[in-house]
Amino acid sequence: MERMNDYYASVTRRLLLAFFCLCLVPLLAVGWITKNSLRDINIIRLEDKATATVTAQAKVLSQVLKDHINNLDMLVNFLPPSFFEQQGNTEKLFLAIDNRGDIVDLQSIAADGRQYAYVGPYRTQVKGKSYAEAPWFQETLLNGVHISNVFTGYRGTPHFVVAVTNPLKSYVLRATVNSSSFNSLLLAAQISPHSDAFIVNRAGEFQTPSLRGEDTLSVTARTLISAGGSEAPIVTDDAVYIARPLADGRWFFIVTANVADSMSVYIPLYRQILIVFTILFILALAAALVVSIMLARHIRHADQEYAANSMQFAQMEKMATIGRLAAGVAHEINNPLQMISSQSGWIAELLPEEDPAKVKNLGEYKESIEKIRYHVKRAGTITHRLLGYSKKMAAQQEEVQLNDLLNETISFVEKEAESHDISIHRNFLPDLPLTMTDGPQLQQVFLNLLNNALDAAGEKGEVEISTAVSGSDLVIRFADSGEGIARENLKRLFDPFFTTKLPNKGTGLGLYISYDITRKLGGSLKAENRESGGALFTVQLPIARLGEIKRH
Amino acid sequence: MTEMKKFNILVVDDEQEFREMTVKQLLHRGMEAEGAEDGKIGLEMVEEGNFDVVLLDVKMPVMDGIKALRKMKQAKPLVEVVLLTGHASVDSGIEGMKLGAFDYLMKPMEFDEVLEKLCDAFEKRRIHLDKIEMAQMKKHMSLPS
Numbered sequence: 283m284e285r286m287n288d289y290y291a292s293v294t295r296r297l298l299l300a301f302f303c304l305c306l307v308p309l310l311a312v313g314w315i316t317k318n319s320l321r322d323i324n325i326i327r328l329e330d331k332a333t334a335t336v337t338a339q340a341k342v343l344s345q346v347l348k349d350h351i352n353n354l355d356m357l358v359n360f361l362p363p364s365f366f367e368q369q370g371n372t373e374k375l376f377l378a379i380d381n382r383g384d385i386v387d388l389q390s391i392a393a394d395g396r397q398y399a400y401v402g403p404y405r406t407q408v409k410g411k412s413y414a415e416a417p418w419f420q421e422t423l424l425n426g427v428h429i430s431n432v433f434t435g436y437r438g439t440p441h442f443v444v445a446v447t448n449p450l451k452s453y454v455l456r457a458t459v460n461s462s463s464f465n466s467l468l469l470a471a472q473i474s475p476h477s478d479a480f481i482v483n484r485a486g487e488f489q490t491p492s493l494r495g496e497d498t499l500s501v502t503a504r505t506l507i508s509a510g511g512s513e514a515p516i517v518t519d520d521a522v523y524i525a526r527p528l529a530d531g532r533w534f535f536i537v538t539a540n541v542a543d544s545m546s547v548y549i550p551l552y553r554q555i556l557i558v559f560t561i562l563f564i565l566a567l568a569a570a571l572v573v574s575i576m577l578a579r580h581i582r583h584a585d586q587e588y589a590a591n592s593m594q595f596a597q598m599e600k601m602a603t604i605g606r607l608a609a610g611v612a613h614e615i616n617n618p619l620q621m622i623s624s625q626s627g628w629i630a631e632l633l634p635e636e637d638p639a640k641v642k643n644l645g646e647y648k649e650s651i652e653k654i655r656y657h658v659k660r661a662g663t664i665t666h667r668l669l670g671y672s673k674k675m676a677a678q679q680e681e682v683q684l685n686d687l688l689n690e691t692i693s694f695v696e697k698e699a700e701s702h703d704i705s706i707h708r709n710f711l712p713d714l715p716l717t718m719t720d721g722p723q724l725q726q727v728f729l730n731l732l733n734n735a736l737d738a739a740g741e742k743g744e745v746e747i748s749t750a751v752s753g754s755d756l757v758i759r760f761a762d763s764g765e766g767i768a769r770e771n772l773k774r775l776f777d778p779f780f781t782t783k784l785p786n787k788g789t790g791l792g793l794y795i796s797y798d799i800t801r802k803l804g805g806s807l808k809a810e811n812r813e814s815g816g817a818l819f820t821v822q823l824p825i826a827r828l829g830e831i832k833r834h
Numbered sequence: 835m836t837e838m839k840k841f842n843i844l845v846v847d848d849e850q851e852f853r854e855m856t857v858k859q860l861l862h863r864g865m866e867a868e869g870a871e872d873g874k875i876g877l878e879m880v881e882e883g884n885f886d887v888v889l890l891d892v893k894m895p896v897m898d899g900i901k902a903l904r905k906m907k908q909a910k911p912l913v914e915v916v917l918l919t920g921h922a923s924v925d926s927g928i929e930g931m932k933l934g935a936f937d938y939l940m941k942p943m944e945f946d947e948v949l950e951k952l953c954d955a956f957e958k959r960r961i962h963l964d965k966i967e968m969a970q971m972k973k974h975m976s977l978p979s
Contacts, residue, residue: 616941616942617849617852617941620849620941620942621849621851621852621855622942623942623945624851624856624945627859627944627946628855628858628945631859631862631945632862655944658942659942661942662942
């Protein structure tokens with residue numbers, strides 16, 4: 283039984299797992315798709331936003347740079363070279379172009395690298411210096427314009443240099459610009475708290491500090507620079523990167539947009555979806571649980587029924603075999619019995635012809651013959667009963683007097699009852715009506731109930747069998763003086779394989795079969811406890827008259 | 835039992851001792867009785883002899899009781915037959931009655947039971963014969979029925 287419980291528990295578990303997966307897999311799939319779709323939509327949105335931001339801010343930054351170059355260009359184009367040789371003129375120009383206040387100093391240098399004039403805070407440091415060998419100076423003379431990297435230089439503040447030369451390349455005008463003014467422009471390009479915006483040169487060196495305080499350039503940003511700041515953004519797991527070239531590709535303006543930040547917009551939506559999914563999941567789980575348990579219970583029931591039927595069938599086979607065997611034996615015994623009967627009959631026939639005076643023990647002989655007759659009859663009854671038993675396998679409908687059937691059934695167990703000192707009381711209704719039913723099958727029920735009653739009554743117990751008529755039904759009651767039926771067992775009493783007897787003492791099928799038979803005969807079988815103690819089994823059968831056979 | 839009419843009985847049974855014992859007892863009671871050891875011999879004796887009642891065992895070699903009964907009834911419709919059966923072959927007893935047997939007896943039985951049954955069978959045969967005789971007499975005398 284323990285093993286069977288384990289088996290059905292494992293069936294339940296497997297079913298539960300199957301149903302659980304069946305419910306969970308689509309839920310997870312939908313959830314996964316939803317999450318990915320949201321992320322994809324978000325990234326497309328973020329790309330658009332980053333592109334718009336970088337384009338707009340790159341324009342502003344380019345414009346600022348261009349303004350510085352244009353200012354110097356304008357000066358060198360409109361003023362004669364001799365004008366820059368004068369310190370006083372340079373000072374005037376400085377005041378004229380520093381309208382934003384971000385020009386740190388202005389310097390004019392001859393084509394041979396000699397300084398003409400300088401306006402700014404570092405006059406003493408630069409006095410008499412020659413720039414002929416400086417790379418920036420040479421680049422200016424070569425390309426007409428130079429923009430340096432940002433450096434802190436002597437001044438300790440970030441700045442960069444813009445230098446231009448006139449078309450004749452006879453001198454160079456150089457201005458140092460404070461680049462901290464860029465920082466405020468970059469702030470406007472910060473899309474979200476964890477997003478970044480900064481300027482790097484072609485070598486990937488930061489020209490403005492990263493807004494997020496990064497000091498090394500990420501691999502993705504480097505990829506963007508090496509692609510020349512192409513239009514398309516690069517999307518990684520964390521961020522969207524986009525770059526635009528500044529100052530003819532000398533610098534790159536890079537904006538990164540943090541994915542996680544932008545996803546925060548969807549958090550309420552995520553939460554709602556999560557709640558819905560959780561509810562669905564719980565419902566699915568509950569449904570899976572209920573269905574699994576019900577299915578397992580159903581399977582268990584079907585299995586039990588099947589096993590019970592098989593056992594009932596096997597039992598019937600066994601009974602039939604025993605019956606055939608018994609019939610064979612009985613038949614063989616009947617012949618010698620017949621001979622004993624005939625021979626003793628013959629003696630009885632001849633004895634009266636003897637002269638009583640000559641036969642000394644006439645009385646003894648007569649008594650002996652009577653005893654032989656009696657015992658032959660007894661043996662005959664037994665063989666007839668055995669032969670009758672073998673015929674009980676075939677279902678049949680016949681008119682049955684239940685009182686007689688009960689008497690016969692009791693006779694089977696009388697010896698057994700006597701040996702345990704159990705008294706069997708008959709409380710039969712005289713003139714109980716006959717009924718059309720299957721006598722042998724019914725006898726099996728009675729025998730079963732009687733055996734149970736004897737088992738329950740125990741040593742020196744009492745069993746009472748009564749018959750009665752109630753309406754159109756015959757009622758047969760089997761009451762015993764035992765301990766009665768435990769409340770929890772009452773419900774399972776008629777289940778197949780349910781037994782309270784010791785192992786190998788009962789199959790647990792007796793009451794199940796009895797219940798089955800009475801039901802098939804159109805009647806009912808119920809069990810209860812008597813108020814005076816002990817159990818009471820009641821069989822109720824409809825009174826069927828000849829010609830109105832009821833079968834259910 | 836004492837004022838029993840004398841009649842002619844054939845005992846057909848393969849159990850020799852039973853057959854001889856029964857014949858002996860019947861003779862002792864003043865009946866005419868003979869034995870036959872199987873259905874075939876029994877049938878021949880019925881055909882040739884003048885038996886009133888046949889005590890016929892159902893289970894026999896050569897020719898079983900049911901077959902013998904059928905043939906006896908064909909040969910001599912008025913001969914009465916009492917069958918001997920084991921309980922297991924009650925059905926054959928019933929079948930035999932359908933075929934015209936008077937009744938059946940189950941072993942083991944006492945001789946008095948057997949004799950009583952045989953007398954009843956003879957009584958039936960006698961009434962039957964009387965009826966036929968009356969009918970013939972009526973026919974002879976042309977009496978209105």
